[in-house]
Amino acid sequence: MRLTFTIQRFNPETDQQPHREDYRLDIGRGMTVLEALIRIKNELDGRLALRYSCRSAICGSCAMHINGTEKLACRTSIRKELERHGRISIEPLPNLPVIKDLVVDMSPFWEKIRAVTPWLTPETHPTKRYGSSGQLRLLPESYQFHNVDACIMCGACVAACTSHEVSRGFLGPAALAKSARFVADPREPAGAKQARLTALQEADGIWDCTRCNMCVQVCPKDVQPMEAIIRLRRSSLRHGLTSAEGARHITGFVDLVRHEGRLNEALMPLKVLGFNLRRVLDVMPLGLRMWLKGKVPLPFGHTIPGIEQVRAIFAAARRRAPRV
Structure with missing residues (x-):
């Protein structure tokens, strides 16, 4: 079968703006988008x-914008794309500078990964981490990383992130998921965990995620970065x-529901903004x-009828809450 592939092209040495070019190619049964591009x-x-390397969805090099969604070209079936979209349109990853054609500059991505210190903090007392044999203490069998360690650093989540699209300073789903992996690691010293979480409270940190769920949808390894960000918020x-x-x-939302049994929109802004007069004036209209x-x-x-039952639920939840 002969198909048309529409590819976004851009050569910084000769082009002022990106443009599209069509290519006609005979394809075989079971061919992937990466095989067609090669x-x-x-x-x-x-x-x-x-850019590509392993061709086995391991290295993450071939992440691209295929038919409007971030995908690994090596695992994207041409037949399935045709059945779903009726065409094959290929562009470089959004939200990252384009070097040429489908190759993007991953430097901003790696800078954000390095910014969250993606390694265990050195222990001031090595014997707590190392046994008498000098080997790194193993994690308990019951411990899980919630699959965040499956990330292959393809950048698809950052390219799809709506917060990153608005603010390029946002750390992004991959870096925050990586941070969650070390915050949850029982080998990380308590003081280091506190320091990590404190740093993530700043602008462009965990509270700037809009929970749009795009990073979860495009992740080829089911890392679910948004869920990792939610775990970071709970830990904070x-x-x-x-x-x-x-x-x-x-905390304001929970406090209002616990005391009144419902959300009080009149008091909610004061819970969030406090006595910041400028911010209060901003929301007055x-x-x-x-x-x-x-x-x-x-x-x-007045509180709603049955408020005591609501408060009992909160009290029970607080008793079951894990301790820091």
């Missing part, structure tokens, strides 16, 4: 630039890190529109 380069256009709250607006939103629509209850209204 044939296009070998048989039709030797100038085409792409358990460690008493509640000064960030995102943390105050969670929204509050006024909500009030005109009847969406804002009285600030100190």
Whole structure:
């Protein structure tokens, strides 16, 4: 069968803007997008630039934007893409600088990985980590990394991240998932965990994730970075890190429901913004529109019937909560 492949091309030495080029190619049964690209380069256009290595979904080198979604070209079936989209359109990963054609500069990605210190913090007392034989202490059999250690650093999650699209300073799903792996590691010293979590409270950290779930959808190894970010947020709250607006939103929401049995939209902004007058003035127009629509209850209204049962649920949850 003969198909048309639409590929985004860009040569910084000759092109002002990226453009698309079509290539017609005879394909065989079971062929992947990467196999087709290699044939296009070998048989039709030797100038085409792409990155690949293992061809087995292990190295992550061939991550691309295929038919509107970030995928590994080596594991993307042409037949399935045709059945789903009726075409084959290939572009480089978004949110990363393009070097040439389908090759992107991964330097910003690796800078974010290095920024979270992706290794265990050296122990001041090595005997706590090493046994008499000098070997690294093994993790207990019951311990799990929630699959975050399966990350192959392909960059697909960063390319799909809506927060990273808006703010390039955002650490991104891969780096935060990597950080979660070390925060959860029982061999990491308690002080180092606290330091890691404190650093992640800053702007572009864990509270800037919008939970759009795109990183989970595109991850080829089911790492589920968004779930790792949620675990980091929970761990931060358990460690008493509640000064960030995102943390105050969670604690304020829970506090209101525990005391009133429902969300009180009139008090919620004060829970999140505190006494920051400038931020309060910023949300006043929204509050006024909500009030005109009847969406804002009285600030100190009555609690709902059955509030004692609600509070009992919170009390039971607190007793079962894991200790830091």
